[in-house]
Amino acid sequence: MSRGDVGPGTVDAGYPKNISGWGWGAFGQNGIDAALYSGSKCYFFAGDQYIRVSRGDVGPGTVDAGYPKNISGWVWGAFGQNGIDAALYSGSKCYFFAGDQYIRVSRGDLGPGTVDAGYPKNISEWGWGSFGQNVPTVRTRRNIFSLESENPGDPWHPVILAYARAVAVLRQRSVADVNDPTGWIYQAQVHGVSPDPGDGFRNKCQHFGWFFLPWHRMYIYQFESIVKSVVAGLPDVDDVTKANWALPYWDYTKGEDSRRLPVTFRSTTLPNGDPNPLFDASRSVLVNNGAAVTELIDTDYRTALRPLTFTGATAFGGAQTGENHRFEDPNAAGGPLEMSPHGTVHTQVGGNMAAFETAALDPIFWLHHANIDRIWDVWRRLGNGRGNPTLNLWLNAIRFGFHDASGAEVRMTVDATLDSATQLGYVYEDLTGPVGPLGAEQMRPEPENPPQLVGATEEPVQLTGETADVSFELTPPAGPLEARPPARVYLRLEDITYDVRPGVTYAVYLNTPDDSDETPDDHYVGTASMFGVPRRADASADHPGMRLVFDITDLYERLREAGRWSDTATVRLVPIYLEEREGAGPHGAEVPGTEQEAGTVNIGQVGVYFQ
Numbered sequence: 001m002s003r004g005d006v007g008p009g010t011v012d013a014g015y016p017k018n019i020s021g022w023g024w025g026a027f028g029q030n031g032i033d034a035a036l037y038s039g040s041k042c043y044f045f046a047g048d049q050y051i052r053v054s055r056g057d058v059g060p061g062t063v064d065a066g067y068p069k070n071i072s073g074w075v076w077g078a079f080g081q082n083g084i085d086a087a088l089y090s091g092s093k094c095y096f097f098a099g100d101q102y103i104r105v106s107r108g109d110l111g112p113g114t115v116d117a118g119y120p121k122n123i124s125e126w127g128w129g130s131f132g133q134n135v136p137t138v139r140t141r142r143n144i145f146s147l148e149s150e151n152p153g154d155p156w157h158p159v160i161l162a163y164a165r166a167v168a169v170l171r172q173r174s175v176a177d178v179n180d181p182t183g184w185i186y187q188a189q190v191h192g193v194s195p196d197p198g199d200g201f202r203n204k205c206q207h208f209g210w211f212f213l214p215w216h217r218m219y220i221y222q223f224e225s226i227v228k229s230v231v232a233g234l235p236d237v238d239d240v241t242k243a244n245w246a247l248p249y250w251d252y253t254k255g256e257d258s259r260r261l262p263v264t265f266r267s268t269t270l271p272n273g274d275p276n277p278l279f280d281a282s283r284s285v286l287v288n289n290g291a292a293v294t295e296l297i298d299t300d301y302r303t304a305l306r307p308l309t310f311t312g313a314t315a316f317g318g319a320q321t322g323e324n325h326r327f328e329d330p331n332a333a334g335g336p337l338e339m340s341p342h343g344t345v346h347t348q349v350g351g352n353m354a355a356f357e358t359a360a361l362d363p364i365f366w367l368h369h370a371n372i373d374r375i376w377d378v379w380r381r382l383g384n385g386r387g388n389p390t391l392n393l394w395l396n397a398i399r400f401g402f403h404d405a406s407g408a409e410v411r412m413t414v415d416a417t418l419d420s421a422t423q424l425g426y427v428y429e430d431l432t433g434p435v436g437p438l439g440a441e442q443m444r445p446e447p448e449n450p451p452q453l454v455g456a457t458e459e460p461v462q463l464t465g466e467t468a469d470v471s472f473e474l475t476p477p478a479g480p481l482e483a484r485p486p487a488r489v490y491l492r493l494e495d496i497t498y499d500v501r502p503g504v505t506y507a508v509y510l511n512t513p514d515d516s517d518e519t520p521d522d523h524y525v526g527t528a529s530m531f532g533v534p535r536r537a538d539a540s541a542d543h544p545g546m547r548l549v550f551d552i553t554d555l556y557e558r559l560r561e562a563g564r565w566s567d568t569a570t571v572r573l574v575p576i577y578l579e580e581r582e583g584a585g586p587h588g589a590e591v592p593g594t595e596q597e598a599g600t601v602n603i604g605q606v607g608v609y610f611q
Contacts, residue, residue, distance in 0.1 A: 022060035026387020027051055027068045033422070036087035036094065041110060045071065045084040047419055048381060048431070052110075070381055074112035079103055079120050083421050097123065099138060138421050139246035141370055142429040144262045147248055156271050158241040159248060160264050160278075165237065166230040167277040167363050181403035182226050184361070190219060190402065191365075192325075192356035201401050201409075205356060207532055208332040208547075209321030210311050210394055213376050214414040220247065220369050221417070221424050222402040222410070229405035246426055249370035252293060252345065253301045253434065259292040261349070265364050266290065268591050280362045282351025284503070285593025286578040293348045294576045296507060300340035300527055302438045305378065307336070308385050311394075312446050314490065314551035316379055316386070323398060326356075326534060326546075333549045336526065337379075340505070342372050343529025347505050348578060351594055354503065356532055374428045377420070381431055382438075388418060439554075447487050447611050452477050455569055456607030463573060465504060465598020470606055471570040477610045486610035489556040491525055491571065495545035495604025497536035502599030505529045509572040510555060511564070519574055522558070525550045528573065536602055545604060552608075569608050 019028050028046045036043040042053045042061065049068040055061020071080050079098060086097040094105045094113065101120040107113020147157035167184065174183035181187075181201070189202040196203040206215035224247040231237055231245045252259045265278045266288050284291070310317040313333040321329035334343075345353075345368055352358040352365075359365050380386055389395070399411040421427050455474035476482065491510060508525040512518065533546045559565040578596055 020390065024051065024060070024063060025385060026390070027063075031419075034084040034087040034096075036096075037089050038094070038107075038110075043087070045087065047083055047421075048072065049383070050084075068383055070383075076103065076112070076115055079115075083419070100124070137243075137425060139244055139426050140429055141246045141374070141426055142248050143251050144248040144264075144367055145251070145254075145258060146429060148262055148264060154271075155263050158238060159245060161270070162231045162234065162237045162241050162245055163227065163248070163363070164264075164270060164277045165234050166227045169230045169234075170226070171277065181407050182405065186403075187223055187226070188358070188360035191360040192358070194357050201403065204325065204400070206324060206400075207338065207356075208327060208334040209318045209324045209329060210389065211321065211324065211398070211414070212318050212334060212338050213373070214394075214417055215400055216369050217373050217376075217417050217420075217424075218400055218402060218412045220366055220373065221426075222404060223247075223366060224426075225405045247370050248367055249374050249428065250364065250367040251371050251374070251430070252297060252341065253375075256292050256295065259295070259297060260290050261287050261364065262367075266591060278363045279591075280352055280364070281592040281594075282358075283353065283362065283593050284348065284350035284578060284596050285590075286580055286596060287349050288591050288593035289580075291578045291580060293345055293578075294505070294527075296524075296527055296576065297341045297344055298434075299521075299524065300336070300344065301375070302434055303526060304335070304337035304341070304375070305382060305433065306438050309446075310387065311389050313549045314488075315446075317389075320391075320393070326532060327544050333547055336551075337372065337375060339529050339548060340527040342368075343531035344505050344527050344576075346531040347503065347529055348576070350503055350596060354501065354531065373420075374431065377428060378431050378433050382433055449480065449611065451488070451490055451609035451611040452479070452481060453607050454610050456605050461573075461603040461606060463502075463506065463575070463598075463601040463603065465575050467575065468573045469570060470573075471568055472606070474567050474569055474608060481610050485560075486556075487553075488551065488611040489553045490609040490611070491550045491552050492607050492609060493528060493546075493548040493603050493605075494607065495539075495602075496530070496533050496548065497539050497545040497602050497604075498530065498533050499536055499600040499602065500597070501535075502530040502533070502601050503597040504575045504577060504599070506573040506575055508550065509574065510552060511559060511566075511570055512572055519572060523555065525552055525555065527576070530599075530601060533601065545602075571606050 019032065027049065028044060032044050032046050034045040040054065042055055044051050044053065048071050050071055051067040052064045053061040054064060071084065079101065080096060084096055084098055088095040092106060094107055096103050096105065100123050102123055103119040104116045105113040106116060142159065147159055148155035150157055170182070170184035170187065173180045174185040177183065178185055191205040193203045206212055227247065228245055232242050250262060267276050268279050270276050304316065307314065307316040309315045311320050313319045314336065316335050316337060318335040318338060319331045319333040321331050324332050346359060347354050349364065352362040395415040396413040399413055402410050402412060404410050416423055454477050455472050457470055457472050461468060461470050506528040507519065508528050509519045509523045510525050512520060512523045528548055539545050556565060575598060
């Protein structure tokens with residue numbers, strides 16, 4: 001833009017252009033929220049991150065080393081942590097705007113400077129009338145445990161109680177009309193239902209591919225909007241709760257107590273003695289009585305955050321696919337987050353939560369998926385090149401169908417959901433990652449050549465709730481891999497089906513020490529979650545069994561360097577059972593639930609692949 005002090009100026013020839021042409025990698029690919037000219041440096045803000053750029057009058061300049069960084073590093077308190085809407089350089093002062101507030105900062109060319117006393121302030125104080133005051137409300141999704149502990153001795157925070165009341169209303173709608181799109185049953189059927197009604201809205205959950213995260217973001221957003229509209233009309237909910245209600249999330253990554261089902265979901269009654277709509281008697285009786293989900297979730301959570309790329313069979317977001325409900329796409333493979341903690345929590349909570357077709361009938365489903373959605377934001381904030389895909393095939397090629405709070409049909413694309421604060425009106429209470437190192441990040445991209453099978457079982461493997469060991473010979477790879485070590489090594493469990501639905505997950509280990517029943521942590525590969533596994537009788541060429549892919553490159557290299565990688569691979573699958581908690585339910589008496597059953601699982605092939 002060429003311009004003087006006033007007026008719009010003139011757009012230079014050849015513009016507009018794509019921001020991606022500035023060569024900033026993933027940063028800013030979905031837009032720039034604000035930019036600040038500050039002497040020899042320029043700052044660009046996108047979401048909760050920013051970059052510092054050294055540049056002249058024209059061109060993109062050069063991103064300084066170590067960027068992007070998190071805005072929270074500027075230590076402005078809560079202000080701006082979810083993004084900056086605008087920034088203004090004004091001599092010795094800079095102004096930053098976020099929502100309906102702003103701060104004034106004294107600063108030089110570099111660094112965050114110092115927030116002047118008395119800030120943040122409301123934009124309305126600038127006396128501009130209604131201009132600038134119509135800022136969309138951004139609600140905060142809070143950790144369910146923060147809500148339960150806010151008033152010691154009374155876990156029934158108004159947000160939780162309002163959710164319970166709203167669930168009861170949605171169930172009443174389904175009693176009146178099972179096809180009411182804002183009713184409880186219909187909303188659950190959007191995720192899965194059998195037989196498929198074929199209406200384009202139900203039985204549409206996206207799994208085992210790169211649409212898993214954005215589709216579920218859309219799904220819980222529309223559900224949340226329905227619940228908010230119900231809460232707004234409840235006579236026994238206070239005005240503050242009505243104005244600020246947002247779906248809580250269940251963060252089970254903060255130690256053993258966090259892996260227990262929240263107490264308000266284990267109680268059979270509400271504070272007034274009415275039946276608790278948040279209680280589901282189909283869950284595992286152990287979970288309903290306070291048993292903790294497996295501690296392997298902590299390891300799996302860190303593993304899920306390690307990939308630097310979003311797209312791929314073992315990348316954060318899963319393989320590139322078309323629409324994929326189960327395994328219709330031949331490339332279908334879920335990323336590590338989808339496998340665990342996601343799938344592990346589904347299976348171990350049990351009951352309705354353990355199957356696609358019934359999972360969303362359990363009120364904890366929505367809090368579980370809010371947490372998975374939150375972890376997506378946590379992953380992106382870790383930086384080091386992490387970013388969402390930029391292909392239009394992902395961003396806007398598919399318009400997914402839902403119903404809004406009024407029951408009207410709506411269509412959503414991925415690119416309309418990537419900034420939850422500005423596009424969907426919500427943020428999360430806490431986006432900090434795990435304490436301590438994640439382990440080795442997946443620095444190397446997947447090679448372009450397809451993976452090569454170097455060894456596999458010859459017969460199917462059946463799991464019935466006991467530890468199973470399977471061994472098979474490995475043969476030297478052919479082609480280019482004859483002359484060099486593989487860049488990636490994978491363990492794949494193929495064509496998984498069930499005869500009796502499994503209620504356990506399996507910890508997977510590779511090449512544990514000979515003649516030992518021990519399962520050392522450094523031989524742990526990951527968790528084989530059985531959430532989404534099809535029944536063997538329903539599997540076909542068009543709808544094959546589940547595929548689980550584990551990246552074992554680090555383990556392979558450790559064993560190879562130690563001289564312990566041989567021409568035989570041994571895979572151990574160890575069932576993970578819930579451990580009964582001392583005591584009983586939240587009120588000292590055992591509450592109902594179902595027994596954890598191992599079921600019967602069939603694995604068509606276990607194999608090792610080099611790439």
